């Protein structure tokens with residue numbers, strides 16, 4: 001499964017942190033690790049959260065298949081705190097067994113069908129210690145976030161040394177059942193250059209996620225709907241999951 005240009009290309013990946021700074025979601029994931037522990041961050045991107053975990057004294061592995069994102073992550077890790085693996089969620093291999101696995105920033109939605117999702121969930125579970133947890137987020141399909149993915153509603157202007165002003169927006173292209181296709185348009189104003197990256201994401205329901213986690217062998221699930229940790233409700237924008245591996 002190829003990764004999107006927005007993540008594989010160095011010139012687009014270097015814009016990611018300016019577009020997606022740490023927020024309430026990062027705070028939520030940091031609160032999951034109160035004691036020093038071993039953590040794997042699957043689809044870690046530029047490693048923003050990965051590095052915060054490592055700086056907090058945890059033993060951290062970052063897994064990322066996209067060259068552009070992983071290059072940014074390695075560059076940001078100036079004191080080499082993290083074990084970085086160039087791999088997908090389904091094929092990463094580590095001798096380490098983890099207390100906590102995370103997939104943040106809607107990585108879960110890049111897996112477009114049950115088989116692809118199960119391969120990732122099973123691989124992650126096999127890398128957890130007994131008593132370990134997997135936490136991730138997926139946008140609630142009932143909240144239809146994609147209806148707002150228009151140029152008008154998503155346009156952002158960022159200033160980045162070396163790239164000048166870049167205007168970025170999302171444009172919804174198609175909704176086909178659970179699968180939503182959109183493009184991200186990067187307008188490098190100073191260079192007079194326009195780049196687009198096309199993406200498809202899956203929007204599985206809570207029931208689908210529950211069935212997949214059960215098939216992958218997870219034992220119990222906490223369903224959270226908001227970054228303050230409160231319970232999932234049908235109108236929640238996010239489906240935030242903490243799944244447990246009993247043994």
Ligand SMILES: C[S@@+](CC[C@H](N)C(=O)[O-])C[C@H]1O[C@@H](n2cnc3c(N)ncnc32)[C@H](O)[C@@H]1O
Nearest residue numbers: 003007043044045066069088089104105107110
């Ligand atoms: C929206 S970014 C989220 C990055 C980061 N977790 C965050 O919270 O900012 C989605 C990430 O998933 C990665 N990705 C794509 N396909 C993947 C796969 N098969 N396995 C693991 N990660 C994947 C992308 O390369 C990208 O870095």
